[in-house]
Amino acid sequence: MSAVTLAKHRPRKFWGWGYDDDELTAAEKEGVAARTRQLAGRDGLRLGSAPKTADFDLRRPRINPPVALASRFSTTAHDRLLHAYGRSFADILRMWMRDVPNPPDLVAFPETEEEIATILGWSGRNNIAVIPFGGGSSVVGGVEPAVGDSYAATISLDLERFDKMHEIDRASRAARIGAGIYGPALEDQLRPYGLTLRHYPQSFQFSTLGGWIVTRSGGHYATVKTHIDDFVESMRMVTPSGIMESRRLPGSGAGPAPDRLVMGSEGILGIVTEAWMRLQDRPKFRAGASIRFADVFAAARAVRALSQSGLDPTNCRLLDQDEVAFNHVGDRKSPTLIVAFESADHDVGPWMARALELARDHGGRTDDGQETSDGSDAAAVWRNAFIRMPLWRDSMIGMGIIMDTFETAITWNRFEDFYNRVKHEAAAAILKATGRNATVSCRFTHVYPDGPAPYFTYAVLGSDSGDLKSVLSRWVEIKRACNEIVTRLGGTITHHHAVGRDHRDGYDRETPELFRAALAAAKQRLDPAGIMNPGVLIDPIGRKIGQTGALRA
Ligand SMILES: Cc1cc2nc3c(=O)[nH]c(=O)nc-3n(C[C@H](O)[C@H](O)[C@H](O)COP(=O)(O)OP(=O)(O)OC[C@H]3O[C@@H](n4cnc5c(N)ncnc54)[C@H](O)[C@@H]3O)c2cc1C
Structure with missing residues (x-):
């Protein structure tokens, strides 16, 4: 059994977002402290130093790896901890609590499909649960080896060695790509060809192609090609019963599609090892603007008009009044629509001009008219907050703040009532669980001609005393309530964060x-x-x- 970590990547924090050496800047630390003071009414709780591997007394592995593949397995504390949780609020909090009752017994780093098949066969014969692991960025308990009592042991099977760009078909504008490749490496290898997958979830840096496919992840772009589904041409999956591979086709009407069974399967059917992905030329033309509204529903009507206009903006992110206040965007009080267009082929100025007309029809205002390229200050502030948020969140959790999000989708005809009721009922659930008032802010991450995907965020002090157990139980109460609220009111349990164990x-x-x-x-x-x-x-x-x-x- 290996005594050293087998992971190929620069060492990652096992307990939070980023690499071991990723730190907040001094200004960000001050920002986190100020935000915490605002929520706690005083300085946040100091919960001591961040977790270290030596803090954990992990259960001893209950099995040894198969002899022939022993060199592909790790039992180091770092590897077992890194694979014990995803990156949800509860995952990070439980790391702060040093509470890891279900670490994987072994972590496997297979290099070939044959090795995966051997591991699955051996696991089946020995009643061992196998948890596929891409980047481990699941926020729904998808990679947590909590499998009940009926299994002899658990293995986390990490796909990081399936990280090759196998071939590029320039004529069809597609590539065959290993499922374990991380977002930045994928884009780096397409860039020299002037191509891009153009799929940027917020977790891009630490998530993988295979993880995106089986969770049906949502990228950064707001309309048309929102989910990874749209880019999958074909794929290969190793299952305990053999390999399932679909045929490369630009389209097909041949019955229920095999890929549709695999997309969203979250590792319960087998392990996706590679996929042919549809690519795009890298965009050259860009235009963007931020537009303020006096009222969130007027802004939503402008978004509806845009989503039904056929203009298909690449970004169409509506931030409500609470979201702009929370993220210090613009005047910090007016609902703001960040809209952008891009194309590899044509000037998008006319699209932008028409989008601004539609926005003005619904009362939208720009300070300085149309902006180009990187867009407005509001967009830049927003983008920075978007990218750095996971690091801020980890620090705030360390100070006893519950900060979480939930996302859904709803048709336009039900949107206004849904928005009001979700915000109201979620705030009531937070008050009931914590005894504190919290603001529930909302933004649209994606929009469709028939409805938006609203994404809600809240932050509240979890405990006055620093008792992390009660912080966790309060979060659980709020999480259960939010799951119930969005589905009772007709929304989906998840627009793009998957189901996992928590949904x-x-x-x-x-x-x-x-x-x-x-x-x-x-x-x-x-x-x-x-x-x-x-x-x-x-x-x-x-x-x-x-x-x-x-x-x-
Ligand atoms: C800060 C943050 C921001 C996020 N932003 C977004 C966002 O913008 N859009 C979005 O959609 N999601 C987002 N997520 C959620 C998460 O990043 C996605 O669900 C992502 O698709 C998971 O990819 P991964 O490689 O990390 O998969 P993992 O977390 O490793 O696994 C997710 C699930 O897929 C299974 N799995 C992973 N790889 C394979 C494989 N090759 N074969 C079979 N099963 C596999 C796992 O068993 C698990 O059930 C965010 C998460 C965080 C922490």
């Missing part, structure tokens, strides 16, 4: 029971021993796993 209650509420039974039957065919990521999405037939992870009662 299972909402997934059960929003999907037909017959569909889940059909999915379980498909899983049984591909994964007869029920070892693939148990506890996520559905229970394997013949096992009762139910709620595991952070929300387990």
Whole structure:
């Protein structure tokens, strides 16, 4: 068994976002302290130093790896901790609590599909649960080895060695890419060809192509090609029952599509090892502007008009009055729409001009008219907040602040009532759980002709005394309430953060029971021993796993 870490990447923080040596700047530290004072009414709680591997007394591995592949496995504390949780609020808090009851027994770093097949076969014979791991940026408990009591052990199977750009088909503008590649490496290898996948989730730096595909991730772009689904041409998946590979086609009407079964499967059917992805030429023409409104619903009507105009802006991010205040955008009080266009082929000025007309029709105002290229100050402030937010959040958690988000989607005809009720009911749930008033802010991450994807954020002091157990139980109460609110009011449990373990209650509420039974039957065919990521999405037939992870009662 290896005594040294097998991970190829620059060492990552096992307990939070970023690399081991990523730090907040002095100005950011001051910003976090000021925000904490604002929420706590005084200096935040000092919870001591950030977690170190020596702080954890991990359960000893319950199994040894298969002898023939022993060199592909690690049992170092760092590797087991890095693979014990994703990066949700509860994951980071539990690291601060030094609370890791379910570390993977082993972490596997296979290099070939044959090795994956061997590991899956061995795991099936030995009743070992296998948790696929891409970048580990799941915020829904997707990579947590909390699998109930019926398994002998757990393995986290890390795809980082499946990180090759195998081939590029310039004529069809597509590439065959390893599923374990991280976002920046993927784009770096396409750049010399003038190509891009153009899929930028906020977690881009620490998430992988395979993770995006199986969670149906949402990129940064607001309209048309929002989810990774739109870019998948074909893919390969190693399952316990063999390899499933789909055919490269630009389109097909041949029955239910195999890729549709795999996209969103969150590791319960098998391990995606590579995919042919549709690419785009890198954009050359850009235009952007930020537009202020007096009223959030007037702004939403402008967004609806834009989304139904066929202009298809690349960015169409509406920040409500609370979101601009929280992120210090613009005048910090007016709902603001950040809109942008880009193209590899044509000047987008006329599109921008028409978008501004539509916005003005609904009362929108720009200070300085249309702006080009990098856009306005508001856009720049917003972008910086967007990129640095995960690091700020980790520090605030360390000071006892509960800071979390939840996202959904709803049709336009129900939007206004939905927005009011979600904000009101979520704030009431936070007050009930913590005894404190909190503002629930909202922005649109994506918009469609038939409705927006609202994304809600809140922050509140979790405990006066620094008792982290009660911070966790308060978060659990709020999380359960928000899951219930958005699905009861007709939204989806997730627009792009996946289901994992933490959204299972909402997934059960929003999907037909017959569909889940059909999915379980498909899983049984591909994964007869029920070892693939148990506890996520559905229970394997013949096992009762139910709620595991952070929300387990
Ligand atoms: C700060 C932050 C910002 C985020 N922003 C966004 C965003 O903008 N858009 C968005 O969509 N999501 C976002 N997320 C959520 C997360 O990044 C996505 O769900 C992402 O797609 C996960 O990719 P990953 O490689 O990290 O997968 P992981 O977290 O490693 O795994 C996610 C799930 O996929 C499974 N899995 C991973 N790789 C494979 C594979 N090759 N084969 C089979 N199963 C596999 C895992 O078992 C798990 O169930 C964010 C998360 C954080 C922490």
